[in-house]
Amino acid sequence: MAISQDEREFFVVLGARIAQLRKGSQITQVQLAQTLGVSQPTVNAYELGQRRVPVSALPLLARTLGASVEELIGEPQTAARKRGPAPKLMQHVERISALPKTQQRTVMNVIEAMLAQQGR
Structure with missing residues (x-):
């Protein structure tokens, strides 16, 4: 299955974000690979944007890196809003x-x- 240029760019940026969060959490690629149930070269390929991160892995990946899925994929976090103006x-x-x-x-x-x- 071919990947579009936009998708390729998305996975490169996602990979860089994963690497940044991983390093900030002082987790090695080997440790992250063990948590995700993949090999260290697979984690390296994720971080370089050479391999697609499965959608099913995003929640575990986000929890492991201490981030939300939204933060991980680069979406602004939406705060839960109540109706009406804040007190x-x-x-x-x-x-x-x-x-x-x-x-x-x-x-x-x-x-x-x-x-x-x-x-x-």
Whole structure:
């Protein structure tokens, strides 16, 4: 079965991503091959984009590499969304978490002081 240029490029990029995640997790090709039930040369071929990664292997591969299947194949992760806008408190928490750590500590100190006053 022939493979299109787009598919070839997809598997090259997927292979590079697998190699990057594997190395970041300090897993050898041999260890990954054992987990997947394939040979080390097969893992090497996956990483070089010379061989297609079976779809059925993606969940185990993602778990082993500490990634989601979406991350593994290069799709943006979609967060589970609730209906309607986020509650105001959650919006503030998100904005606070984007602040530098020193400012986050300052905000936390103010919140803790306010809560301590309420507790009296």
